[in-house]
Amino acid sequence: MQKLIVKGKKILSGTVKISGSKNATLPILAASILSEKKIEINNVPLVKDVMTMSELLKHIGSGIKVNLKKKKFIINNKKRKFKTVAPYSLLKTMRAGVIVLGPLLSKFGKAKVSLPGGCAIGSRPVDIHLFGLKKLGARIKIKNGYIFAEAKKGLVGAKITLPSISVGATENVIIAASYAKGTTYINNCACEPEIKNLTDFLKKMGVKIFWMNKRKIKIIGNQNLKPVNHTMMFDRIEAGTFIIAGALAGRRLKITGIESKILKKELTVLKKMGINLKIRKNEVTVFHSNKIKSISINTEPYPGFPTDLQAQIMVLMIKANGVSKIRENIFENRFMHVPELNRMGAKIKIKGNLSVIDGPQELNGAEVMATDLRASVSLVLAGLIGKNRTSINRVYHLDRGYECLEKKLKKCRANISRLNY
């Protein structure tokens, strides 16, 4: 087991280059199943979830090759024999594995995919994924913890209105429809930038995809795909995390490798909190702010404030003057960092899906426990501003989604290290 030790109260300065997006890479890797032509993917973040997805693809039969040094994945599926079975052992740690269901079914007419394991932040069912795939003609049964899906004559384009907005379901259905016969319309789809990155990738492969409006996509399936070379977009959650780190502990912290227009909502919230920012097209510099103001936010699907930054902004709210509020609208159980932050001296109360943060409070280092990916990083942020030493247990959550977090923080002068125990 490993833990992170953060000695707080160090002033951060320097430059942080943001890595490629984990949440954009996962569906693009899944979409590679559709093609037998060469696929090159650059700027891949080398995080645990991406490696698990690459293991899953290898297990299924994909000709995926990983160049760690160049952060490049090359996939060549020509003449490969695929298995169409995604086992529990590879889906239990990473729910996004279920995105291989759509492409396996579309390409091979059948798939057996484990239901993803339980998840700390909420029940996270897959009914919307299955709803969309059924509309494309799939016959689906659930038995012994597995989804058995079949479409003997292949999937066929359809008009689909998703019952509620889901990132993963939108991705699964887009990928499946890309290889289906005919035209698909998906209404009420998610429109996260990672989904735009996926549709850009599929367009380069030769699929005709049109965003008709913010929540409607038209896809004309194509089974004669082209080779593709694609560069992953930046990780907007990593970017937001470092901007918040700069707001908490920075003197002058520059965050590069981003597209600031994608972070519009987050930057607006930070400006309203009085954070001193210089915003350029591809970088943001965060300066020390004398007074941080309280604010109320709701987490929402894009372009709203992301649930994946909720835990991090809560730490900034602890330093804000006055009462801040967060309403978590996406997941039912995503305040698990709150008791840990309170153990460090925060005053946060939870009422259902609302948390009320009374600031400003001084934080004291403590022994804390990470419970999920974003909760873990919020504890690192708290450690950066806490007195003395904070040790964060169960770091494997962090490694699922942050590339070289300690290395990047150390480069900006944080005192952080990893211990084996």
Ligand code: UD1
């Ligand atoms: C993705 C992101 C995750 C982010 C989340 C919301 C990836 C790999 N993960 O997760 O980091 O926190 O979007 O922005 O991109 N739901 C159902 N039935 C379904 C599917 C979802 O009820 O079939 C519910 C979920 O329980 C949740 C809500 O819909 O309450 C949104 O979930 P969804 O957008 O699907 O999240 P993920 O794709 O799992």
